Structures are given as structure tokens and as C-alpha cells.
Amino acid sequence: MSLTLPDPKARRLLLAAAPWLFFVGLILLWELVCRVFSLPEYVLPAPSAIIDAFFKVEFSRWMTHLWATLRVALMGFLVSIVVAIPIAIAMMRSELLTRTLYPLLVVIQSTPVVAVAPLIIVLMGSDDPSRVLITCLLTFFPLVVSTATGINETPAELIELSRSLDAPTRRETWQIRIPYAIPHIFTGLRVAITLAIIGAVVAEFVAAEEGLGYFIQFSTSFFRIPQAFAGLFFLAVVSLLLFKSVQWTQQIFFPWSLPKK
Amino acid sequence: MTGSATNRSFVRLSGVGHRYDPDPKTPKAVTGVNLDIQRHEFVAVVGPSGCGKSTLLRMISGLLKPTEGEVTVFGRPVDGPRDDVGIVFQKPTLLPWLNVRKNVLFPLKHKYGRYSHEDEKRADELLEMAGLESFAGKMPDELSGGMQQRVGIVRALLLNPDILLMDEPFSALDAMTREQIGFDLLKIWEENPKTVLFITHSIAEAVLLADRVLVMSKRPGTLLEMLEVDLPRPRTRHTISEPRFAELTERLRKHIYEPDAA
Numbered sequence: 001m002s003l004t005l006p007d008p009k010a011r012r013l014l015l016a017a018a019p020w021l022f023f024v025g026l027i028l029l030w031e032l033v034c035r036v037f038s039l040p041e042y043v044l045p046a047p048s049a050i051i052d053a054f055f056k057v058e059f060s061r062w063m064t065h066l067w068a069t070l071r072v073a074l075m076g077f078l079v080s081i082v083v084a085i086p087i088a089i090a091m092m093r094s095e096l097l098t099r100t101l102y103p104l105l106v107v108i109q110s111t112p113v114v115a116v117a118p119l120i121i122v123l124m125g126s127d128d129p130s131r132v133l134i135t136c137l138l139t140f141f142p143l144v145v146s147t148a149t150g151i152n153e154t155p156a157e158l159i160e161l162s163r164s165l166d167a168p169t170r171r172e173t174w175q176i177r178i179p180y181a182i183p184h185i186f187t188g189l190r191v192a193i194t195l196a197i198i199g200a201v202v203a204e205f206v207a208a209e210e211g212l213g214y215f216i217q218f219s220t221s222f223f224r225i226p227q228a229f230a231g232l233f234f235l236a237v238v239s240l241l242l243f244k245s246v247q248w249t250q251q252i253f254f255p256w257s258l259p260k261k
Numbered sequence: 262m263t264g265s266a267t268n269r270s271f272v273r274l275s276g277v278g279h280r281y282d283p284d285p286k287t288p289k290a291v292t293g294v295n296l297d298i299q300r301h302e303f304v305a306v307v308g309p310s311g312c313g314k315s316t317l318l319r320m321i322s323g324l325l326k327p328t329e330g331e332v333t334v335f336g337r338p339v340d341g342p343r344d345d346v347g348i349v350f351q352k353p354t355l356l357p358w359l360n361v362r363k364n365v366l367f368p369l370k371h372k373y374g375r376y377s378h379e380d381e382k383r384a385d386e387l388l389e390m391a392g393l394e395s396f397a398g399k400m401p402d403e404l405s406g407g408m409q410q411r412v413g414i415v416r417a418l419l420l421n422p423d424i425l426l427m428d429e430p431f432s433a434l435d436a437m438t439r440e441q442i443g444f445d446l447l448k449i450w451e452e453n454p455k456t457v458l459f460i461t462h463s464i465a466e467a468v469l470l471a472d473r474v475l476v477m478s479k480r481p482g483t484l485l486e487m488l489e490v491d492l493p494r495p496r497t498r499h500t501i502s503e504p505r506f507a508e509l510t511e512r513l514r515k516h517i518y519e520p521d522a523a
Contacts, residue, residue: 157350164322165372166342175371179358256358256400 045226050233053226065231066238068211072128072200073242076135077193084140085185088147089173109141113199117206126207134206135199139192146188150181183257186250193246197239212238271300271456272321272424276330278481279316289481290316292329296475296484300423301454305461305471307517313482314460318426321458322346334424344372347417347455349427353409355401355416362388362397365416372420380419387415390449407438411445418453425455432462439463440498443470447496464517468509469496476516486516 027047033039034046041049091098117134124130154177162172201213208214212235219228250257278292291313298304306314319325320332323342332339355364365384369376388394391411401409410430417425431439443466450457461467467474468490476486490509492500500506 155352155354157352157354158356160319160324160350161348161354161368162371163324164342164344164346164348165368166344167371171371171374175367176356179356182358254358256402260402 042223042225049226050229054230065212065215069200072131073196075132077196080136080139084143085147088144092151113137117202121207131203134203135196138195138199142191143188146184150184151177154180182254189246193242272298273333277327278329280328292481293483303457303471305459305467305474307467308477309479312477322426345423347422347425349413349417349430351429353413360398361412368419391415407434407442425457427459429460464510464513
């Protein structure tokens with residue numbers, strides 16, 4: 001079923017506005033439900049109460065918590081890029097390494113990080129390094145897999161071209177395989193950046209004195225539910241912006257790697 | 262290796278064969294191919310899918326070592342990749358992050374890590390010859406399939422190879438583009454004579470382009486027949502309507518469909 005509008009301009013406008021209209025409608029409905037049934041704030045706060053709570057918290061406090069979460073998430077993200085991409089390249093070069101490492105990677109990936117996080121805190125203390133490690137455990141695997149997939153998807157003909165030119169392997173890696181992996185690497189990066197936020201929040205849930213995750217947990221435990229919701233939405237917006245920045249980076253620096261419309 | 266025949270033959274295959282799987286129960290991909298290609302000769306190879314045409318091509322390029330027999334170029338055995346060979350693949354396989362000129366220059370960049378101003382000039386000349394000069398700054402995805410494959414051919418010519426190996430280069434193109442690019446290839450070849458080994462599924466294309474058409478058998482692939490194409494050059498689209506062209510394609514078809522009767 002498709003909506004037919006006589007004017008293609010109006011149609012385009014509707015398509016652009018639809019998600020916003022839906023979002024605003026949803027918020028209004030939420031507000032309405034809360035007011036009509038007079039739900040208590042500690043069950044489900046109305047959007048207006050959440051907005052109120054958001055502005056009641058000082059800006060500098062928001063920034064302190066934001067910075068604590070962002071710092072860990074970004075460090076974890078960067079560390080996993082620096083580690084995962086070389087490992088993926090090394091794995092592409094050596095079948096032995098792939099066979100040796102892959103099971104371990106799968107084990108790490110399939111172990112719930114939430115369960116491991118307390119142990120890491122016990123082992124390494126409740127400072128940034130252990131939080132970054134917790135984040136890395138989440139972000140690392142999708143990056144290795146996407147990079148390795150991309151590298152392996154290099155057309156066989158180009159590898160033959162490289163061989164026929166008798167070019168050094170180093171150039172085959174840098175001039176053919178890695179650029180070919182870029183679209184896949186970005187798919188991995190988009191997944192990893194949102195996982196990085198999740199990792200940072202998980203670490204804060206276990207042990208922290210600041211951070212948005214800590215803020216949400218703290219607010220909940222004091223039954224300041226609107227404030228917890230405010231923290232949650234703030235976190236969601238930050239996560240979305242980070243996701244978008246990865247997309248923008250790809251659009252600006254690697255426009256050729258985007259799927260064609 | 263002496264004798265006038267050897268001196269004249271540029272690429273020589275003597276009893277060449279290849280087996281991918283060391284297990285002797287599986288058939289060889291190619292076996293017992295004897296072939297002499299003259300310098301600047303245009304040889305087309307036709308045959309059913311999976312008959313080892315590509316294997317043959319890879320053995321000549323040095324990408325693949327024959328497991329039997331020997332390939333020699335100018336009397337010297339081929340024992341590894343050679344840089345006097347240009348390869349054009351079935352798909353254009355251009356690098357999507359480089360513009361057309363940089364794609365053409367890629368073999369130099371890849372082999373030596375750099376290229377000179379002279380090389381850039383040569384790339385532009387080649388692009389002009391292929392009628393692509395106005396596309397030099399475009400990205401590959403802005404080009405049609407036919408134009409992309411033309412860039413692929415120009416790229417293969419950059420290092421000025423003596424031998425041009427073409428592995429079903431036009432099979433991904435639509436029929437009209439395919440015919441046009443065939444004439445373009447002939448023009449390029451007449452201006453820059455090369456020894457060409459051209460693999461194709463199209464009988465008409467083989468007859469139109471080549472001096473000689475080889476017919477390969479099913480796996481294990483070996484040479485069944487050889488057809489001299491005595492159509493005058495330069496060949497144009499009028500060649501297709503000549504009775505001799507029809508005669509030759511018909512004879513080639515007979516070789517392929519009823520190998521015993523021919």
C-alpha cells in the first residue's frame with residue numbers, strides 16, 4: 001500500500017516529516033496517558049516531568065557525568081580500533097593465527113560482559129583502565145569480524161593483478177585489501193560505537209562515582225524516576241550523535257565507500 | 262631451442278597441463294596443450310564453461326605454474342609473474358576509491374610505489390586513444406560498464422606489455438556495448454600491436470577479432486581445433502556482413518557442436 005499524493009513535493013515533505021511527526025505524536029500520547037490515568041511519577045513520569053527534571057540538574061553536573069561516560073566509551077572505542085584492525089590484518093595473512101585466535105574471540109564475544117565486569121573491577125580496580133577494558137570486550141569483536149570480512153572480500157582479480165605485478169605484500173595490503181575493507185570497517189565502527197556506550201554504562205553500573213550510567217542508577221535508587229528518565233534520554237541522544245558522527249566521518253572522508261542509492 | 266620456427270614463435274606452450282587437486286582421480290583442469298603464438302598475433306580461445314581456458318591464461322601469465330609441460334616466452338621459461346604481461350579480467354575490477362586516471366596509473370603505483378609526470382602523460386594519452394579523456398577525473402561508479410571495461414584495458418596497457426591476456430573481458434556487457442568495445446579493442450591493438458590471448462564464449466566475437474581461433478574441449482581442457490581467420494584487416498562492422506565471416510563462424514560452430522564431423 002502506498003500513499004499517493006498528487007504533488008511529488010508534498011510527498012517528499014511528508015516522507016521527511018513522517019518520523020518527526022510520529023515521534024512528537026508518541027510523546028504527546030505518553031503525556032496524555034500519564035495525565036488521563038494520573039499515573040504516579042515513580043511508575044511512569046510524564047514527558048513534561050522528565051523535561052522538568054532535566055533542567056533541575058545543573059548543567060555542570062550533566063557535563064561531569066557526560067564526560068566520564070564519553071571518556072571511557074571513546075577510549076574503549078579507540079583502543080579496540082587500534083587492536084582489532086591489526087589483528088584482523090594479521091589473521092588475513094596467517095591461517096594459523098586465524099585458527100588459533102578465532103575460538104578465543106568467539107568465547108569472549110559470547111560471554112556476557114555484564115557478568116564479567118564485576119570480576120574485572122575486582123581484578124583491576126575501579127578506575128578508567130578496567131572500564132575501558134570492559135568497553136573493549138564489547139567493541140573488539142565486531143571490529144575484528146567486519147575488518148576481516150572486508151579484507152577477504154577483495155576481488156580475487158585484484159589480488160591476481162597485484163601478483164602479476166609482483167608487487168610487495170605490504171602494498172597489496174595497503175593499496176588493495178584495506179581500502180576494500182573500508183565499507184565493512186565502517187559497518188563495524190557503527191556497531192562498535194553504540195556498544196562502546198553500552199560498555200561504559202555497564203562499567204559504571206558495577207562501580208563508579210560519576211557517569212551517565214551511574215547517574216541513572218543513582219537516581220533510580222533514590223526514586224527520582226523523572227531524573228533517571230532524563231539521564232536515559234540524554235544518554236540515548238549522545239549515543240545517537242556518536243553513531244551519526246561515525247556516519248559523517250565516512251561520508252566526508254570515504255564517500256566512495258557508501259552504498260549507491 | 263633453435264630453429265626458425267622457435268625464433269618466430271613468441272609464446273610457446275609445450276605439453277602444458279595443470280592439475281589443481283593433487284589426487285590423481287580428479288581430472289586435470291588442462292592437459293597436453295601445444296601452442297605457438299606469433300609475436301603480435303591475436304589468438305582467441307573458445308570452449309565450454311569450466312574447460313580450463315582461464316587456467317591456460319593464468320599459466321601464460323605466470324600466476325599459475327603448469328604441473329606438466331612448459332610455457333616459454335621468447336624462448337625463456339615462465340617461472341613466475343611477468344611484468345610484460347597485461348591482464349584484463351571479466352569484470353573491470355577498478356578500484357572504487359581512485360578516479361579513472363589514478364586507476365590507470367595504479368599498476369605503477371602498486372609495483373613501484375610512485376609514478377612520474379611522464380607516466381601521467383602516458384596515462385592521459387592512453388585514455389585519449391580509448392576515447393576516455395573527458396572521464397579521467399571521474400570516479401569508476403560514474404562510468405557505464407562498457408567504459409569501465411575500457412579503463413580496465415587502458416590500465417593493462419600502461420606498462421606497455423608485450424602480451425595482453427584477456428579473460429572473457431566483454432562477457433558482462435550488453436550486446437551492443439560489447440560489439441562496439443570489440444571494434445575499439447581492434448583499433449587500440451592496431452595502434453599498439455600486442456600479442457593477445459583473448460578468451461571468450463562468443464563465436465562471432467572470436468572470429469571478428471582474432472587471427473586464429475582455438476577450440477578447447479571439456480575438462481580436462483585441451484586444444485581440439487584451430488581455425489585460421491583470413492578476414493582482411495582492419496575489420497569493421499562491415500566485416501560482419503561479409504559472406505566469409507558467416508562461413509567462418511559456421512565452420513567454428515561445427516567444430517564446437519560436432520567435433521567428430523568437422
